[in-house]
Amino acid sequence: MQTPAHAGVFLFSPAMIYSLLVMSAPASGQGAMTAARFARAALARGHSVNRVFFLDAGVANGAAAAVYPQDEEDRLRPWVELAEQHGVELILCIASALKYGMLDEAEARRYEKPAATAHPAFTISGLGQLVDAAAAADRLVTFGG
Amino acid sequence: MTLHTLNASPGSAAFTDCLRMIAAGDVLLLLGDGVYAALAGTGARAQLDACGARLCVLREDATAAGVLERVAGTELIDIDGFVALSEQFPRQLAWY
Amino acid sequence: MAARKRLLLLIRHSPYGSSLARASLDVALAAAAFDQPLSLLFTGDGVLQLLPGQDSEALGVRNPGRLLASLPLYDIEQVYVDAEAAARYQLDLGAAPVTALALERQQIRELIESHEHLLGF
Numbered sequence: 001m002q003t004p005a006h007a008g009v010f011l012f013s014p015a016m017i018y019s020l021l022v023m024s025a026p027a028s029g030q031g032a033m034t035a036a037r038f039a040r041a042a043l044a045r046g047h048s049v050n051r052v053f054f055l056d057a058g059v060a061n062g063a064a065a066a067v068y069p070q071d072e073e074d075r076l077r078p079w080v081e082l083a084e085q086h087g088v089e090l091i092l093c094i095a096s097a098l099k100y101g102m103l104d105e106a107e108a109r110r111y112e113k114p115a116a117t118a119h120p121a122f123t124i125s126g127l128g129q130l131v132d133a134a135a136a137a138d139r140l141v142t143f144g145g
Numbered sequence: 146m147t148l149h150t151l152n153a154s155p156g157s158a159a160f161t162d163c164l165r166m167i168a169a170g171d172v173l174l175l176l177g178d179g180v181y182a183a184l185a186g187t188g189a190r191a192q193l194d195a196c197g198a199r200l201c202v203l204r205e206d207a208t209a210a211g212v213l214e215r216v217a218g219t220e221l222i223d224i225d226g227f228v229a230l231s232e233q234f235p236r237q238l239a240w241y
Numbered sequence: 242m243a244a245r246k247r248l249l250l251l252i253r254h255s256p257y258g259s260s261l262a263r264a265s266l267d268v269a270l271a272a273a274a275f276d277q278p279l280s281l282l283f284t285g286d287g288v289l290q291l292l293p294g295q296d297s298e299a300l301g302v303r304n305p306g307r308l309l310a311s312l313p314l315y316d317i318e319q320v321y322v323d324a325e326a327a328a329r330y331q332l333d334l335g336a337a338p339v340t341a342l343a344l345e346r347q348q349i350r351e352l353i354e355s356h357e358h359l360l361g362f
Binding site for chain 3: 146147158159161162165166168235236237238239240241
């Protein structure tokens, strides 16, 4: 199939596997929301997203109790929809998650913290999940800032 | 052939470091504060024009910044176009 | 693990001023532990991670310099450094905590083009 040189012209591409790495905090800049939109657009173009891995400040995107202003886009919902409607795996890096207070039920019990703070659409796991996803991916796309 | 994405203003270390690494045959997509590097007539824009890479700007971020009318000569693309770029370019490097 | 894709980490941040230095090294160690082919390139302020004699004990934080010194245990025998960035900070690469090969701009481009996946920190 021909692949024209310039974006904006119809482009056929074989279905690819994408892994996304999100470094961007949810409430600072647009990086995280651009990542969520990218994931949706990649799925719409027929690709699969094998994992979205959140690292460093990016883990805050998983905050279950985040409340966003009524007149702005909700920054949690796009991720929850990707997980619940499209089966996209959302992983919060455990080392970063702990530092940012992102805990699931098990970690909250283990560290005797008052509550689980990560939304259940997200799983807390190790960097091996990023390495594994990238090894299987045709494209690895990072979002920061 | 690398897709570089810059999400930092032209005053940033990310801009400087990115310019050092980018080459003809690459594409640079300006996101977030990166769109300001495309402002016509600025020194930053001159540096981008000289680096030999294809220049793209994420439309929604340029619209937010109010610079749509001032980035002529770059390709305005939407999120779908961003994915299309990633299909064409096997490597992506984020600068932020 | 699936087919081996070569991963290049491009590291631009100093060791203690942000969390990105630690994040990048954690990724490097994870990739190495899972036996994925990996290269590290230090550029911009990232070259400051190669300063010898880092002593973070009083700060009570981990020491990226010491982490770098342990890379050979993970079969990462050397890292790459942007020669111009090292020169800007007057770094003595011979004293770096891990073997550091200085690369000129064209060599850096070739390094980038020889890896399937890139991660910028």
